[in-house]
Amino acid sequence: MTLIDNPDQKDLADAVRKLVSARSPLSKVRAVALSDAPYDADVWRQVCSLGLPGLAIPEQYGGADGTWADLFVGLRELGAGLVQTPLLASSVLAAGALLAGDDEDAKSTWLPKIAEGKAIGALAISEEGDATWGAQPAGVTATDGTLSGTKVAVLGGAEADVLIVHASDGFYLVETDQPGVTVTREEVLDLTRSVATVTLDGASGRLLAGDAGAVLDRVIDLANVALAAEQSGAITTCIKITTEYANIRYSFGLPIGAYQGVKHKLADDYTEWCLVDASVRTAGEALTTGSSEVSVAAAAARVLASPAYTRAAKNMMLLHGGIGFTWEHDAHLFYRNAVAGNVLLGGPLFQQDRLADKLGV
Amino acid sequence: MPADEFRAKALAWLQEHATPFTAEAADRFAPTLDESKAFQKGLAEAGLAGITWPTEYGGQGLGEDELIAFNEVSADFLMPTGPFVIGLGMPAPTILELGTEEQKKRHIPKMLTGEEIWCQLFSEPNGGSDVASLQTTATRTETGSWLINGQKVWTSGAQFSDFGAILARTDPTVPRHAGITMFIVDMHHPGVTVRPLVVATGDAPFNEVYFDDVEVPADAVIGEVNAGWAAAVVMLRNERVTIGARGRARNNPLGFDTLREIASDVGTSDDPGVRRKLAMVYARETAAAAFGRVLHEGALSGEPIGARGSVGKLAGAEFGLWASDAAEEIVGQDIALLSGKSAKVAKMILAGPGSATAGGSNEIQRNIIAERVLGLPKDPGAADRKTPFNQLKLSK
Numbered sequence: 001m002t003l004i005d006n007p008d009q010k011d012l013a014d015a016v017r018k019l020v021s022a023r024s025p026l027s028k029v030r031a032v033a034l035s036d037a038p039y040d041a042d043v044w045r046q047v048c049s050l051g052l053p054g055l056a057i058p059e060q061y062g063g064a065d066g067t068w069a070d071l072f073v074g075l076r077e078l079g080a081g082l083v084q085t086p087l088l089a090s091s092v093l094a095a096g097a098l099l100a101g102d103d104e105d106a107k108s109t110w111l112p113k114i115a116e117g118k119a120i121g122a123l124a125i126s127e128e129g130d131a132t133w134g135a136q137p138a139g140v141t142a143t144d145g146t147l148s149g150t151k152v153a154v155l156g157g158a159e160a161d162v163l164i165v166h167a168s169d170g171f172y173l174v175e176t177d178q179p180g181v182t183v184t185r186e187e188v189l190d191l192t193r194s195v196a197t198v199t200l201d202g203a204s205g206r207l208l209a210g211d212a213g214a215v216l217d218r219v220i221d222l223a224n225v226a227l228a229a230e231q232s233g234a235i236t237t238c239i240k241i242t243t244e245y246a247n248i249r250y251s252f253g254l255p256i257g258a259y260q261g262v263k264h265k266l267a268d269d270y271t272e273w274c275l276v277d278a279s280v281r282t283a284g285e286a287l288t289t290g291s292s293e294v295s296v297a298a299a300a301a302r303v304l305a306s307p308a309y310t311r312a313a314k315n316m317m318l319l320h321g322g323i324g325f326t327w328e329h330d331a332h333l334f335y336r337n338a339v340a341g342n343v344l345l346g347g348p349l350f351q352q353d354r355l356a357d358k359l360g361v
Numbered sequence: 362m363p364a365d366e367f368r369a370k371a372l373a374w375l376q377e378h379a380t381p382f383t384a385e386a387a388d389r390f391a392p393t394l395d396e397s398k399a400f401q402k403g404l405a406e407a408g409l410a411g412i413t414w415p416t417e418y419g420g421q422g423l424g425e426d427e428l429i430a431f432n433e434v435s436a437d438f439l440m441p442t443g444p445f446v447i448g449l450g451m452p453a454p455t456i457l458e459l460g461t462e463e464q465k466k467r468h469i470p471k472m473l474t475g476e477e478i479w480c481q482l483f484s485e486p487n488g489g490s491d492v493a494s495l496q497t498t499a500t501r502t503e504t505g506s507w508l509i510n511g512q513k514v515w516t517s518g519a520q521f522s523d524f525g526a527i528l529a530r531t532d533p534t535v536p537r538h539a540g541i542t543m544f545i546v547d548m549h550h551p552g553v554t555v556r557p558l559v560v561a562t563g564d565a566p567f568n569e570v571y572f573d574d575v576e577v578p579a580d581a582v583i584g585e586v587n588a589g590w591a592a593a594v595v596m597l598r599n600e601r602v603t604i605g606a607r608g609r610a611r612n613n614p615l616g617f618d619t620l621r622e623i624a625s626d627v628g629t630s631d632d633p634g635v636r637r638k639l640a641m642v643y644a645r646e647t648a649a650a651a652f653g654r655v656l657h658e659g660a661l662s663g664e665p666i667g668a669r670g671s672v673g674k675l676a677g678a679e680f681g682l683w684a685s686d687a688a689e690e691i692v693g694q695d696i697a698l699l700s701g702k703s704a705k706v707a708k709m710i711l712a713g714p715g716s717a718t719a720g721g722s723n724e725i726q727r728n729i730i731a732e733r734v735l736g737l738p739k740d741p742g743a744a745d746r747k748t749p750f751n752q753l754k755l756s757k
């Protein structure tokens with residue numbers, strides 16, 4: 001195993017990068033953000049044609065039998081472009097939950113569709129007032145296979161065909177096209193993510209076989225690395241755009257990038273990114289080899305990535321001066337994404353506590 | 362030899378000859394110079410020194426895989442190799458890259474066996490960050506040898522060094538970077554005076570070194586006459602990689618393993634804030650080590666480390682300073698004691714600023730990263746790059 005991209009991953013990164021610049025430049029991201037659609041169907045088709053949704057899904061369930069590290073390479077490049085897709089919600093969270101459980105029926109029904117990108121899955125864990133990402137689910141209760149209650153902050157919920165719902169007695173598979181399921185897409189700070197509130201009122205669900213605690217644990221690991229990979233990509237873009245600007249914007253007769261107040265911030269952001277990138281790679285390696293350090297490595301990647309991204313995005317705004325604060329400039333798209341990403345899928349204190357737990361502190 | 366086989370061989374040797382890392386062993390660990398020399402000799406004889414270096418100069422001719430394997434295995438042992446870190450980390454790779462065949466044959470094998478200890482004589486009282494402002498001179502004699510005069514400072518290990526790689530000004534009439542030459546200097550020459558400097562921790566790890574008509578032969582030049590800046594850049598790059606790309610050092614008093622142990626001893630480990638701090642210590646420490654691996658594996662596949670070595674150096678220095686603050690919270694009031702388990706932590710906190718400064722300050726590393734990795738414009742301070750040295754304003 002290595003911590004650098006293997007040749008296949010390099011090719012994949014190139015292909016996704018090309019797709020992003022050709023089909024989803026930031027102008028397109030902005031247009032999608034301001035539209036009613038959570039993502040652009042054409043871009044999603046392209047992402048699917050590269051095989052991303054099925055990359056980490058085993059062949060027997062219609063996937064490409066790659067590794068999670070392969071998928072993170074894709075997420076990193078999409079994250080660098082802030083591209084809106086259901087990939088994280090569907091192929092990491094929902095597929096990850098199915099794969100972590102023992103429900104062969106649910107796996108063979110849904111994973112092939114998710115792998116193809118034909119169906120979109122979402123994972124409903126969070127509840128109002130619970131900052132621990134699912135430690136004590138109480139908000140959704142099941143009686144005789146019907147579910148009632150509310151889940152919040154469901155990533156990709158509004159576009160999902162199927163929800164994996166964390167209820168008080170386990171994970172349930174809930175199809176969204178039935179009475180009793182109300183999905184409301186929320187207005188959110190981050191213009192590039194689709195987040196929904198899901199209300200279940202006697203919706204029919206199917207209890208998934210498997211140990212719910214183990215599934216949740218696995219999903220948190222996957223979510224942490226996947227999000228950190230996206231954020232790692234986004235940090236590189238913040239640095240790139242700001243560095244370009246620092247070379248062309250003049251002040252007091254010199255490009256602003258000649259001044260240490262500017263260059264040292266960028267050097268710090270870059271150094272922090274190097275640590276984030278290395279830790280994402282470590283976690284990807286641990287997932288691929290099935291190391292016992294997976295949870296530790298995943299949480300470590302996340303606790304570094306999210307704050308580093310917030311800082312890089314903030315510096316991007318600041319180092320662009322007044323322009324950086326305008327609606328027209330892309331900096332706020334990154335800043336919004338970073339601030340929201342810091343609390344998404346379990347906030348910073350939960351993640352630090354999780355890392356401490358996993359380290360046995 | 363496959364890396365796994367090499368790993369097993371290294372492990373077997375270390376198990377027999379080195380002290381396994383434990384907190385208590387680390388507390389008592391204070392090897393003498395002779396013990397260090399004997400250890401280095403054994404390491405070289407066992408084929409565990411100069412792992413990636415050419416065999417004709419005493420190296421093993423192996424790959425980065427083996428080097429990484431060795432670094433991983435040896436992290437679990439207390440290695441008394443401190444006196445050789447500078448020589449093997451900086452002058453040796455520079456000589457391998459720029460030195461003459463004669464220099465390589467003569468010095469590299471002895472550096473590997475610990476018979477020759479080396480120091481790096483760059484910094485001067487009037488400038489450390491701005492290395493190229495150096496004022497020590499070397500003037501050519503009629504026979505073609507050189508006479509070195511001047512003063513160096515902050516020279517680590519000069520008190521026990523046999524040789525040094527010194528930068529001296531050989532032409533003051535050209536811009537400062539253009540008139541410098543690097544020489545090999547014999548530290549036992551009668552004109553060399555070494556005076557220890559006591560530092561903030563109370564130790565005396567480095568020195569002032571005076572040169573008074575120290576004669577070195579013509580073949581002591583490393584690289585070309587007046588091209589010493591290029592040699593210095595090579596050596597500084599190696600220095601940052603040596604300092605920056607260390608693995609997760611288990612015996613780092615500010616590292617996760619030690620701090621966790623102390624937290625549980627002093628009874629702060631149930632405090633939520635302390636638990637979170639420890640988690641972050643772990644995350645930052647392991648990420649820095651992983652970044653070192655990324656650099657080395659990249660180099661192996663053809664992407665040179667280059668100026669990214671400064672990232673490793675800066676990240677390591679920042680970790681030390683950040684962990685100093687974290688340690689105050691984790692260790693609690695015992696941090697003020699110079700006795701017991703927290704004593705090493707307290708000393709390390711005190712040593713933090715020095716470690717950050719050694720090998721180039723954080724500001725200098727940031728300049729390097731910004732300019733050479735990110736491609737930002739040169740610092741305005743570089744404006745005097747064209748002025749002849751003898752017309753410059755310098756600190757006195």
Ligand SMILES: Cc1cc2nc3c(=O)[nH]c(=O)nc-3n(C[C@H](O)[C@H](O)[C@H](O)COP(=O)(O)OP(=O)(O)OC[C@H]3O[C@@H](n4cnc5c(N)ncnc54)[C@H](O)[C@@H]3O)c2cc1C
Nearest residue numbers: 481482483484488489490515516517718719720721722724
């Ligand atoms: C423990 C230790 C071991 C050392 N070992 C050796 C050794 O073996 N051999 C050797 O040759 N040297 C050695 N040094 C010297 C070391 O390389 C210098 O101390 C270091 O490069 C800083 O130089 P200076 O001390 O002259 O500080 P200065 O250069 O005077 O710097 C003072 C302050 O100004 C800042 N500064 C300077 N220039 C700039 C700039 N352009 N932009 C922004 N800020 C700037 C610095 O960051 C620093 O904060 C050692 C130092 C230490 C602390």
